[in-house]
Amino acid sequence: MILPVVAYGDPVLKKEAEDIEKDSPELQKLIEDMWETMYNAEGVGLAAPQIGKSLRLFLVDASPFEEEEPSLKGFKKVFINPIIVEEEGEEWAFNEGCLSIPGVREDVNRLPKITIEYYDEKWNLIEEQYDGLAARIIQHEYDHIEGILFTDHLAPLKRTLLKKRLNNVSKGNVSVNYRMKFPKK
Numbered sequence: 001m002i003l004p005v006v007a008y009g010d011p012v013l014k015k016e017a018e019d020i021e022k023d024s025p026e027l028q029k030l031i032e033d034m035w036e037t038m039y040n041a042e043g044v045g046l047a048a049p050q051i052g053k054s055l056r057l058f059l060v061d062a063s064p065f066e067e068e069e070p071s072l073k074g075f076k077k078v079f080i081n082p083i084i085v086e087e088e089g090e091e092w093a094f095n096e097g098c099l100s101i102p103g104v105r106e107d108v109n110r111l112p113k114i115t116i117e118y119y120d121e122k123w124n125l126i127e128e129q130y131d132g133l134a135a136r137i138i139q140h141e142y143d144h145i146e147g148i149l150f151t152d153h154l155a156p157l158k159r160t161l162l163k164k165r166l167n168n169v170s171k172g173n174v175s176v177n178y179r180m181k182f183p184k185k
């Protein structure tokens, strides 16, 4: 089932999300719905708060980036109760967008290498390291479950310049070809 994507300005996007309990009966269905919602919106990642659930869950399928980064081939994963335990290296900029903020893209600085612990959808505890674009996508989605948006990383002046456009996103004054829920509409 395709779920509406929550737009910028909704309080659920600013909340720190809660851990998921292991035997949570609706989890598999939620994961299925999130895949469907993400693919429908042509995203490479989706976090549970973006469909209105304040839970520590996100999924990633980076195959659209496969051509520029062959190592991303088949990089499709579900991250449950993740913790980024380390971030290292020198900041690099990449132009990010977000399904909750359609029409807005900005360069965001992040560290290039991460170590993350998480459960997969079969509840295996996994620790992995990622770098480059894979790390970037994970960091963006991880931010969502911490209540942080990519716009929060921008310099204050840049954010001030974006204010009107972000307000328009909240009101639904934006052209988008997937279902959304706008907080100020």
Ligand code: NI
Pocket: 097, 098, 099, 100, 140, 141, 144
């Ligand atoms: Ni996002």
